[in-house]
Amino acid sequence: MASEYKMDHPRRGKAVIINNEEFPHSNLRPIKGSQNSVECLTKGLQKLRFQVETHDDLSKAEIMDRLQKVASEDHSEADCLVVTVMSHGSEYGICGTDYGYNDDYTHVHIHDIVDLFKANSCRSLAGKPKIFIINACRGNIMDSGVAVKDNLSCFFSRKDEESPRIPTPSDILIFYSCFKGHVSIANDKEGSAFINCLGKVLYEYGEFLPLSDLLLLVKERVAADISTVNIRGETYLLVDMPTVSTDTLRKKICFMKRKLVL
Numbered sequence: 001m002a003s004e005y006k007m008d009h010p011r012r013g014k015a016v017i018i019n020n021e022e023f024p025h026s027n028l029r030p031i032k033g034s035q036n037s038v039e040c041l042t043k044g045l046q047k048l049r050f051q052v053e054t055h056d057d058l059s060k061a062e063i064m065d066r067l068q069k070v071a072s073e074d075h076s077e078a079d080c081l082v083v084t085v086m087s088h089g090s091e092y093g094i095c096g097t098d099y100g101y102n103d104d105y106t107h108v109h110i111h112d113i114v115d116l117f118k119a120n121s122c123r124s125l126a127g128k129p130k131i132f133i134i135n136a137c138r139g140n141i142m143d144s145g146v147a148v149k150d151n152l153s154c155f156f157s158r159k160d161e162e163s164p165r166i167p168t169p170s171d172i173l174i175f176y177s178c179f180k181g182h183v184s185i186a187n188d189k190e191g192s193a194f195i196n197c198l199g200k201v202l203y204e205y206g207e208f209l210p211l212s213d214l215l216l217l218v219k220e221r222v223a224a225d226i227s228t229v230n231i232r233g234e235t236y237l238l239v240d241m242p243t244v245s246t247d248t249l250r251k252k253i254c255f256m257k258r259k260l261v262l
Contacts, residue, residue, distance in 0.1 A: 002251060002252050003251045003252070004210075004251050004252045004253070004254050005079070005080070005128065005129050005171075005251045005252070005253055005254075006079070007079045007080075007253075007254065007255065007256070008079075009077050009078055009079045010077040011049075011051065011077050011078045011079070012048060012049040012050050012051070012078065012079050012080070012255075013050060013051070013075065013078035013079050013080045013081050013082070013128075014050065014051050014052075014053065014070065014073075014075070014078065014081055014082075015045045015050035015051065015052045015053070015081075015082040015083075015084070016052075016053055016054075016055070016066070016067065016070055016081075016082070016083050016084065017038055017041060017042065017052065017053070017054045017055070017084045017086070018054075018055050018058055018063055018066065018067075018083075018084065018085045018086065018087070019034050019035070019037075019038050019054065019055070019056050019057075019086045019087075020056070020057055020058060020085075020086065020087035020088070020094075020095065020096065020097050021034050021035075021056065021057060022057055022097055023088060023095065023097055023099055023100070024097070025097075025098055025099065025100040025101040026095075026099050026100030026105075027100075028088045028095065028099065028100075031086070031087070031088065031186060032186075032188040032189070032191075033186065033187055033188050033189050033190050033191035033192075034086055034186070034191045034192065035191070036189075036190055036191040036196070037086065037135075037190075037191030037192045037195035037196050037199070038054055038086070038191075038195075040191075040195065040196045040199035040200065041084065041195050041196075041198060041199035041202075042054065042199070043199055043203055044198065044199035044200065044201070044202030044203040044206065045082065045199075045202060047202065047203045047206060047207070048202060048206045048207065048255045050082060057097045058096060058097060059096040059097050059098040060095075060096030060098055060099070060104075060106070060107075060108050061096070061098075062096065063085070063094075063096055063108050063113075064108065064112065064113075064116075067083065067113055067116055068116055070083075070116075071116040071117050071121060071122045072122075073124075074124050075122070075124040075125045075128070076124045078124075078125075078128070079128065079129075080125075080128050080129040080130065080131065080253070081117065081125055081128070081129075081130045081131065082131045082132075082133065083113065083117075083130070083131070083132050083133070084132075084133040084134075084135070084195075085108075085113070085132075085133070085134055085135070085136065086135040086136070086192065086195065087135075087136050088136060088137060089107065089134075089136030089137045089138060089184070090107065090137060090138065090139060090140075091138055091139045091180070091181060092106075092107045092109070093107030093108050093109040093110055094107055094108045094110070094134065094136045095107060095108070095136075096108060110132070110134060110174065113132065114130075114132060114169075114172060114174065114246075117130045117172075118168045118169055118172075119166060119167075119168045119169075119170060119171070120168045121168075125171075126166070126171075127166060127170075127171060128171060129171050129172075129173065129249060129253050130171060130172050130173070131173050131175070131211075131253075132172070132173065132174045132175070133175050133195075133198065134174065134175070134176050134177065135176075135177040135184060135192050135194055135195050136177065136184055137178065137182070137183045137184045138176060138178055138179070138180050138181055138182055138183075138184070139180065139181035139182055139183065140181075140183060141181045141182045141183065142182070142183055142229075142236060142238055143179075143182055143183075143238060143239055143240070143241070144236065144237050144238060144239065145226070145237075145238075145239040166250070167248070169248055170248045170249075170250055171248060171249060171250060172246055172247075172248045172249070173211075173244065173246065173247050173248075173249055174244065174245045174246040174247075175215060175242065175243075175244050175245075176242060176243045176244075176245055177192060177194035177195070177222075177240060177242055178194075178240045178241060178242065178243065179240075179241045179243050180243070180245070182240070182241070183238075184240060185227045185229065185238050185239075185240050187227065193222055193225050193227065193240065194218070194222050194240060194242055197218050197221050197222050197225075198218050201214050201217050201218050201221070202214065202255075205217065206255045207255060207256060208256070210252045210253060210254045211252070211253035211254070211255070212252065212253075215242075215244060218242055219241070219242045219243075222240055222241075222242050223239060223240070223241050223242070225239070225240075226238070226239055227239070227240075
């Protein structure tokens with residue numbers, strides 16, 4: 001049976017939410033309804049005792065600067081870290097609000113964000129889970145879905161005198177709102193179905209189920225949610241498939257209620 005990450009530090013940890021809505025230097029449309037999604041996710045994370053901080057409309061440089069500051073903080077007393085980025089994106093990465101400014105159409109690459117928190121870069125989070133939630137398009141494929149009918153770990157011994165070591169990219173999970181190459185669906189009123197669902201699942205079941213089951217529940221619910229989208233006067237029925245693109249977690253994550261110590 002898989003072991004669990006220790007969740008008995010003085011603090012649960014920090015949860016950073018970056019929400020980009022306006023992109024004034026390009027033809028990217030404003031992402032309406034995203035504040036509703038931020039509130040929903042914040043509620044779920046706070047229920048699990050995360051310290052949530054939100055940042056709206058950050059440029060490419062500001063995103064990296066903000067996360068670099070988080071990585072430089074002391075997380076010794078924290079269980080883990082959550083970083084959420086909500087923005088426009090493509091197969092190349094996510095967009096800052098300055099996308100298109102001075103003909104700069106470059107993206108923030110996800111691996112650049114993750115690199116800030118690897119074990120060799122952020123030592124106080126070494127051996128602790130780092131969860132990255134990315135709500136952005138990863139391409140231009142619009143998926144209408146298909147109609148269907150419903151009918152061991154290897155352990156290696158080491159010499160006692162050797163210090164334990166872990167790979168630098170270990171303990172990382174990246175959860176995307178959509179499959180690689182696909183668009184990410186959002187509603188102008190409600191925001192992102194993916195983020196809304198994640199927030200609700202964390203709030204309702206986060207203290208009772210391991211993270212692997214929570215993510216599976218989100219994937220099931222979002223995949224079953226059919227959205228009606230109007231694009232240039234044409235109406236489309238679209239679906240999203242949330243995807244875990246990277247998972248180097250070595251143990252189970254359980255945000256269970258802590259026992260009262262008398």
